[in-house]
Amino acid sequence: MILIEMKRGFKNIFLWILIAFFLVFNFLSIFENYAENDKKSEMSFMHSVMTGTGSSSAKDNQQKDEIALYSEVEKAYIDYKEQFSTLYDNLDMMKILKIKEAKTGYKPQGEYKNYIEKNYKKLQKRVEQIKKTNEYEGNFYPGNIYKTHGFLYGKLKRSLMIQTAIIMMLSVLYLLDYERINKTRDIVLASKRGRKVAIDKAVAGIMVGIIDSMLLMTLTYVYYFINVPYKNLWNTAVSAVVMAESRMQMTYPFITFGDMTERKYFIATVIVMILFIIAVGLCSVGIWFIFENSYFSFIFQCIIYLLMMTIITYSWCNFFDVIRLLINPVTLYCTGGGWFMENDMALSFANNEFYCLMVLFFEMGVLSATGYCKYRRRDK
């Protein structure tokens, strides 16, 4: 039954049109940043400089010019690395914390203040570990110039989170509301098996949503990596100095909670994104069981997410901020560019993304179960 429902979901041509639309949007965004005019050749050139794979012998004048340009860019890159090589020397996470508090006006009180300072002391130990193990070395696209991390894990990822969430909501709602729209609901609900079909539809909708979302993500990331080559750069640590980008008017490296290479970071990000959209799917299931109308369910969800985005900005400067962020479903979206690293002061502890997901799954699980109980009672 699940396979039949999944087939039905995949046959919805307009969902494919929407995926194509989102894909064009993402391609345009990547093109604007990394492929427009000479940007693409600049990125490949930079890649060859970083990985030392530039040409070494000139056959004609054009290649001689290229070699001259290669040497120039190589020198500029070495100078950039040298300029940023001292970033870790005087890096003091407690000072970073004080500056952040001053800039944001966030003033934690009492035990909560001690808790945040304890987290930042752990981050300072992590800084010492990075220095000891030379994790800060490694080649990558200069962060402050190309902002590849900020784009890939910030802007692009946030767009993908919204797009995949919409796709998941529509996949689930399309299948769940199918019988009602086609006026076969009464026939389906007349039997015991028919009444349980809603569960199969929910599962099938989530599966279709995951597959469609993964397709969108795959094609987007493939286009990104075509324009921004990452070959031989996957083992560079995310905490490398060269990757550092300015944020909150400060330039300091990304201090990950654990040893994370670019490869591990990317895989972890994709896993969290997939889990997030599954949670969105569960939310859609729960809300549909309550409203039993795909249109109102979609609008209600959009309003709820917008409401959560509005209230996430209010803080109390105490432990309730941690709880508030963990229970808010849009926290992962808002902390988008800073997963698995020092980011929000209230969430300055390791694996906070997975804690957020756990709470999210709990909330959405309760919502789905409540919705289903209401749905079942209604049929009897």
Added chain:
Amino acid sequence: MIILLKELRKIFDIRLVIGIIVFTVLFYNMFMEITRHPCGGQCTDSSYDIPFAAKLVDEFGPKIEFDEWYKLENKEKQIEEKIEKEIAGNEILNSNGITTLKELYEKENELYEKGSLNENEKLLEKKIDEFTLYNEKTGKMFFELQHLENIKEFRGIIYGVSKKDVAKLDNRDAKRMTKQYVSLLPEGVLYIFNEDMKYMSALIIIISFVLICAYQIRERLSGVMPLYVSTKVGRKIFSVQLFASIIAVLIVSALQLGIYTLMYYPKGLAIFWSCENWSCARNSFLFDGISFGTYMFIFQMAVLMFCVFGAIFVYCIARLAENYIWGIIFSIICGTGMFFTVKNLTYEMFDYELNTGMSVYIKPIMIVIICVAMCLIAKIRINRDKARDIYQM
């Protein structure tokens, strides 16, 4: 008429209306600059600039002639006297030899130009910053002084126009841009309005799709379409539905724009409606002879026109959707297209584009062309519906 009213009742489903009200409040909170005002950063240095500009308009009127410049200078003197009183009462500054405003500025420059500072100098610099920027009382006065300086600095200058383009100006434009007075409208207010109109268009488009798609899809799913098509009177209902959709969007647009305009009162921005539509920092607007209030009205009418005629497009799209999910997908795709179109057409619509060579009228003309195109589409749609056959459902 009765059918029109009944169709309007169908469109304004109470559940959707409640959802739209909640959505509007959240949308305003998240995207609209008017809600954030006064916050600084809206082409302003602080949250004090625009309220101070409002006080100036209240005191001196919407503009200040060059032969009335002494009024601004007197105001500046008043603020400087207040600051000097505060400096005299500040022990930390006094102990560092700062007793007047002039000494404060001199010390500030000295510390700024010095390469590296010792501990005492760093502390003094921090105290000066606190006094001039972060202290609520004295910081406000310094920002007010800065605002007055900005007005003085741009007096008589063709700001916003590059030197290369100045040569292109004919006598009429040169005369327009070098007036013998300065409008006291701050640039931040123009910024707030332009940014908000961009998001206002998005809000109205979203609401149009939400209302009209739900309405049309509900009609389709309830199975009344074949009934409509099978009689002459029934086929006429399609045109009534189209008009009802247009009227619904007109009501929504008028309400949204009206509420937005009314928000200028509690925010203290209504006082700028009498000012000429240009600021000292930006005098490249074509319609700078009219008041800001009139400019707001013309601009909002252009947005209203686009959204109301856009309702025809929304109606046609909604008619294509066979179920709610298709309707949502069509809304996302078409709504995004409409948003980008209206954003590009209305953003700084009447700004004098010297460097692009485009006529300043090109954007309003394109809006008119789009409205005419929508009328043609409506005509085609109505004719098709009149000749509709039941087998075409």
